[in-house]
Amino acid sequence: xxxxxxxLVLSAVLLSPATLADExxxxxxxxxxxxxxxVAKKGRELWTSGAxxxxxxxxxxxxxxxxxxxxxxxxxxxxxxxxxxxxxxxxNWCIKNPLQGAALPADDxxxxxxxxxxxxxxxxxxxxxxxH
Numbered sequence: 279x280x281x282x283x284x285x286l287v288l289s290a291v292l293l294s295p296a297t298l299a300d301e302x303x304x305x306x307x308x309x310x311x312x313x314x315x316x317v318a319k320k321g322r323e324l325w326t327s328g329a330x331x332x333x334x335x336x337x338x339x340x341x342x343x344x345x346x347x348x349x350x351x352x353x354x355x356x357x358x359x360x361x362x363x364x365x366x367x368x369x370n371w372c373i374k375n376p377l378q379g380a381a382l383p384a385d386d387x388x389x390x391x392x393x394x395x396x397x398x399x400x401x402x403x404x405x406x407x408x409x410h
Contacts, residue, residue: 314394321395324388331377337392340376344399345407364391 322400323329327338341347352365359371366389372383382389 315398317391318398320387320395321391321393322399324392327397329379330373330382330388330392331379333378336375337372337377340372344396346401347396348405349393349396349400357379365396367398369393 298336325337325341328334330337332365337344347365349365352368353362355361356363356368358375359367364384366384367384369389372378374381382392
């Protein structure tokens, strides 16, 4: 009987955090999705406007609809950087080089918006073999 009680208590303790972690409503999910969509919309504005650089070139000129960005493949080796890089580092490479702008910190709201837009735009799109 004692073993059974210990096993029962242990099971309850081990399973309860997982159960509590999954408790959220569809209202929560809708709110979170709305917040993500709002940030991704700001990213699209930055992506298409040329505002992150100094020469008027927009990210969309080379990557319309975030084409060939493949965010799901990061971190990975990037030839341009000569190292294994995160997506934000590649975004910064593009900002500094083709767009002639200043790099953004990884936690800058503009970087968050750009990365959110890339993920939203490319979600569910098949990877093109040999591209980035």
